[in-house]
Amino acid sequence: MTTAAFTQARMRALLPAISLFAVLVPILILQPATFSYFGSNLLLNLAVPIVFATLAQLAIITVNDLDLSIGPFVSLVACIGATLLVKQPWLGTLALAGCVLAYAAVGALIELRQIPSIVVTLGLSFVWSGLAIVLLPSPGGTSPEWLGAVMSFQTPWIAAPIIWSVLIAMIGHFLLMRSSAGVRSRAAGGNPRAVRRFGWSLVRNRATLYGVAGLFGVLSGLSLLGLTTSADANLALRYTLLSIAAVILGGGEFIGGRVSVVGAVLGAITLTLAASFLAFLNISSDWQVGMQGAILIVVLSLRVLLQQRNGDKQ
Amino acid sequence: MSRHTPGDASAKDDALPSTSSADSRYSRLKTIQAPWAWSFIGAALVWIATVAIFGFSIAGNVVETALIYGVFMVLVGLGQMLVITSGTGNIDLSVPSTIALAGVIGMHVMNGDDGRIAAGFTAVLGVGVAVGLANYSLIRLLRIPPIIATLSSSFIIQSIAITQGRNLPAPPAALGAFAIGRVLHIPYIALAALVLSLALAVLLHRSVYGRRLSAVGQNTRAAWLAGVNVHRTRCIAYVLSAVIAALTAISLAAVSGGASLDMGVEYMLISIAVVVIGGTLVTGGKATITGVWGASMFLFLMTAILNAVGADAGVRSLVYGALIIAVTAAAGSKALR
Numbered sequence: 001m002t003t004a005a006f007t008q009a010r011m012r013a014l015l016p017a018i019s020l021f022a023v024l025v026p027i028l029i030l031q032p033a034t035f036s037y038f039g040s041n042l043l044l045n046l047a048v049p050i051v052f053a054t055l056a057q058l059a060i061i062t063v064n065d066l067d068l069s070i071g072p073f074v075s076l077v078a079c080i081g082a083t084l085l086v087k088q089p090w091l092g093t094l095a096l097a098g099c100v101l102a103y104a105a106v107g108a109l110i111e112l113r114q115i116p117s118i119v120v121t122l123g124l125s126f127v128w129s130g131l132a133i134v135l136l137p138s139p140g141g142t143s144p145e146w147l148g149a150v151m152s153f154q155t156p157w158i159a160a161p162i163i164w165s166v167l168i169a170m171i172g173h174f175l176l177m178r179s180s181a182g183v184r185s186r187a188a189g190g191n192p193r194a195v196r197r198f199g200w201s202l203v204r205n206r207a208t209l210y211g212v213a214g215l216f217g218v219l220s221g222l223s224l225l226g227l228t229t230s231a232d233a234n235l236a237l238r239y240t241l242l243s244i245a246a247v248i249l250g251g252g253e254f255i256g257g258r259v260s261v262v263g264a265v266l267g268a269i270t271l272t273l274a275a276s277f278l279a280f281l282n283i284s285s286d287w288q289v290g291m292q293g294a295i296l297i298v299v300l301s302l303r304v305l306l307q308q309r310n311g312d313k314q
Numbered sequence: 315m316s317r318h319t320p321g322d323a324s325a326k327d328d329a330l331p332s333t334s335s336a337d338s339r340y341s342r343l344k345t346i347q348a349p350w351a352w353s354f355i356g357a358a359l360v361w362i363a364t365v366a367i368f369g370f371s372i373a374g375n376v377v378e379t380a381l382i383y384g385v386f387m388v389l390v391g392l393g394q395m396l397v398i399t400s401g402t403g404n405i406d407l408s409v410p411s412t413i414a415l416a417g418v419i420g421m422h423v424m425n426g427d428d429g430r431i432a433a434g435f436t437a438v439l440g441v442g443v444a445v446g447l448a449n450y451s452l453i454r455l456l457r458i459p460p461i462i463a464t465l466s467s468s469f470i471i472q473s474i475a476i477t478q479g480r481n482l483p484a485p486p487a488a489l490g491a492f493a494i495g496r497v498l499h500i501p502y503i504a505l506a507a508l509v510l511s512l513a514l515a516v517l518l519h520r521s522v523y524g525r526r527l528s529a530v531g532q533n534t535r536a537a538w539l540a541g542v543n544v545h546r547t548r549c550i551a552y553v554l555s556a557v558i559a560a561l562t563a564i565s566l567a568a569v570s571g572g573a574s575l576d577m578g579v580e581y582m583l584i585s586i587a588v589v590v591i592g593g594t595l596v597t598g599g600k601a602t603i604t605g606v607w608g609a610s611m612f613l614f615l616m617t618a619i620l621n622a623v624g625a626d627a628g629v630r631s632l633v634y635g636a637l638i639i640a641v642t643a644a645a646g647s648k649a650l651r
Binding site for chain 1: 402403405452455456457458459461462465466467468469470472473474476477583586587590596597626627628629630631632633634635636637638639642643645
């Protein structure tokens with residue numbers, strides 16, 4: 001039983017990697033050219049902002065919340081980057097810092113008033129969208145030069161998006177899984193009461209994690225802007241679902257502070273590839289949206305199956 | 315804290331005498347004043363502001379429009395209210411896609427023919443029931459938070475709607491006439507919504523189901539121990555929400571002269587906003603239908619006045635969002651959850 005349970009647990013841990021291969025292998029068979037430096041660069045071009053957005057969502061899911069505002073937030077950051085950051089770099093930096101602080105403040109508010117994160121972040125998403133539209137009523141703006149330079153930087157041998165993703169995964173893994181602050185944060189998701197009795201502030205903890213989410217959101221928005229070179233208030237709306245899906249795909253649980261940074265990064269890459277995969281399969285664009293939902297449901301079903309075979313002793 | 319506070323924390327709170335008298339006076343005030351009253355006060359204030367700025371006749375027109383377009387907010391809000399009342403974390407994000415699909419299916423079945431209105435309504439109700447059952451099956455079978463389940467299903471529903479959404483016939487003439495018809499300045503649609511609200515009020519406050527729904531929302535475990543079939547109760551809430559969204563789709567299509575795929579998009583936030591602002595507990599267990607009406611009128615008049623003073627979509631969105639956060643924060647308390 002114990003060995004069986006161990007294998008099941010391992011299977012679950014491997015699920016993100018397995019799903020990545022399930023998408024990657026057919027793509028390589030359908031389009032062998034994607035394996036080249038240029039091909040992988042093209043295929044994974046948009047992975048970096050999605051990885052950042054996923055880690056932002058991961059920070060929120062660590063404390064058993066969901067962030068419905070990350071998509072509009074990433075769009076807002078891109079809009080700030082394309083307008084203020086170009087014309088008045090100081091004001092732009094200040095605005096971005098303000099956004100991160102606002103995120104942290106919302107985290108504190110949710111803990112202080114004990115209100116559901118879903119409703120608050122849904123409201124927040126409209127605040128971000130509103131600000132983005134006010135800032136940039138019609139698509140446009142330009143990316144700051146340094147940003148474009150960073151994002152189009154050519155790394156030797158392996159395509160830049162892959163290296164970026166690995167680097168981000170390693171840093172994130174270290175911060176959340178290895179550092180004491182990371183362990184404390186996850187503990188607050190697992191057993192808030194115990195954490196409070198230990199004398200740690202739940203408010204500070206939630207504010208920190210929301211702040212971290214804001215920070216990753218800023219990184220996501222800026223890297224996206226560096227790739228697209230112009231912004232739009234609706235640029236990244238789909239990131240909300242994408243980030244939640246990536247965290248789940250990566251083995252994150254909705255409650256209990258059980259998350260995996262490496263899994264989430266793999267999940268984000270899988271979802272980036274899945275879009276191209278669907279395009280390679282010539283699936284009608286009508287079903288593109290529906291397939292996203294279907295993939296999410298399939299992954300969740302797989303997880304439930306693995307959990308059930310594991311017995312109800314969890 | 316009010317005695318309606320759900321969760322085990324409230325019992326603990328009641329046992330401890332409140333140390334601050336100001337605090338207890340505040341909570342007593344909160345208990346006396348009906349939570350729905352705030353939204354009506356808000357609506358009245360916004361309307362008075364409209365009168366002050368634009369004069370009486372324009373403000374009167376605004377109210378007449380509110381009774382059509384604000385009623386859509388009421389409708390989607392009523393469905394969402396049932397789902398939210400069924401407990402923390404329960405939320406239906408598939409409202410916009412249900413509206414899209416039901417509108418598309420309804421228009422196809424009716425095919426612009428007055429004789430087929432009944433068939434169209436049956437089909438639309440079927441869509442609602444199917445969507446509600448599918449949503450709850452996902453929640454139940456995959457054991458995932460409702461927000462993820464309804465979000466995933468909404469994408470599939472949206473895709474189905476897209477595949478069916480081409481060459482849509484216009485709504486039948488009789489339906490269109492009903493949509494814009496009015497008696498004593500009150501649109502038929504508002505009357506229909508009123509009837510639906512009354513029916514829901516009876517369901518919530520006078521029927522066993524309503525008691526069960528509140529019980530499940532306040533304390534799921536206690537309700538389960540008391541013999542309430544939690545899953546059936548919640549499932550019915552999701553089905554009702556989808557059915558109401560489907561009916562909203564038909565009225566929307568009738569009023570605007572045809573169904574479109576994105577006619578429901580804005581109702582995702584609105585459905586939640588009117589519930590929260592109306593005073594329904596976000597954590598579940600306590601619903602207020604009157605509040606949904608008040609909040610819908612408030613939000614509609616607010617939008618109207620923002621439009622009238624020339625605020626663009628961005629500012630409107632900002633105001634909506636800030637309002638929701640403020641109201642949620644004000645309604646929340648340390649004792650919940």
